[in-house]
Amino acid sequence: MTRGGDDVRVCSSDPAAWVEEHGEAMYRFALLRVRHPETAEELVQEALLSALNARRTFSQRSSERTWLIGILKHKLIDHYRRTANRQRTESADSSAIDDNAFNHRGLWRARVARWPGAAADNIETAEFWEAFRTCVQRLPEPVANAFCLREVEQMTSEEVCQVLGISPSNLWTQLHRARLSLRECLERKWFNKRVSKKR
Numbered sequence: 001m002t003r004g005g006d007d008v009r010v011c012s013s014d015p016a017a018w019v020e021e022h023g024e025a026m027y028r029f030a031l032l033r034v035r036h037p038e039t040a041e042e043l044v045q046e047a048l049l050s051a052l053n054a055r056r057t058f059s060q061r062s063s064e065r066t067w068l069i070g071i072l073k074h075k076l077i078d079h080y081r082r083t084a085n086r087q088r089t090e091s092a093d094s095s096a097i098d099d100n101a102f103n104h105r106g107l108w109r110a111r112v113a114r115w116p117g118a119a120a121d122n123i124e125t126a127e128f129w130e131a132f133r134t135c136v137q138r139l140p141e142p143v144a145n146a147f148c149l150r151e152v153e154q155m156t157s158e159e160v161c162q163v164l165g166i167s168p169s170n171l172w173t174q175l176h177r178a179r180l181s182l183r184e185c186l187e188r189k190w191f192n193k194r195v196s197k198k199r
Helices: 015-031 037-053 064-087 117-121 126-138 141-152 157-164 168-198
Strands: none
Touching (some): 064 141, 064 157, 126 141, 126 168, 141 157, 157 168
């Protein structure tokens, strides 16, 4: 198909097959980044609808799945923005975080030890990622959103602050709280279980 002198190739597969071919991968991608399965499902549906509407602009310079995941990433960022706007008018629940672990500047009072090599070597297992997802869901939503954007999506600190509408110092504190809370949770949910199995 030619449009305005440029050769634009339309998506070759049937959109009806997208759910079967890419739905599970998209759902897993979203579920790792949001707190609730229902939210992940809604975001995947929004992404697929947007993809359907934008189908004729797909240039096929990347794979179909990469294109769909790219659309889903934009939906996730929109979700984080909406959540941040709502939270600015509500009080954030930070009861899941032990504030005694930080000093008045948001620094850890004590450094945590490194995991033994065996635990670090097995970080790619499905068991680990299931535990990780559970631990992220237990974080207060503002903390989870900041962590996912910075560490999972690999956005810059400036970009995260812009999306969430927070200051760099606020982001820095939230990331430290997320890391400590995730560390403690993963030790209970994953590391200690692995050690117990080997005994």
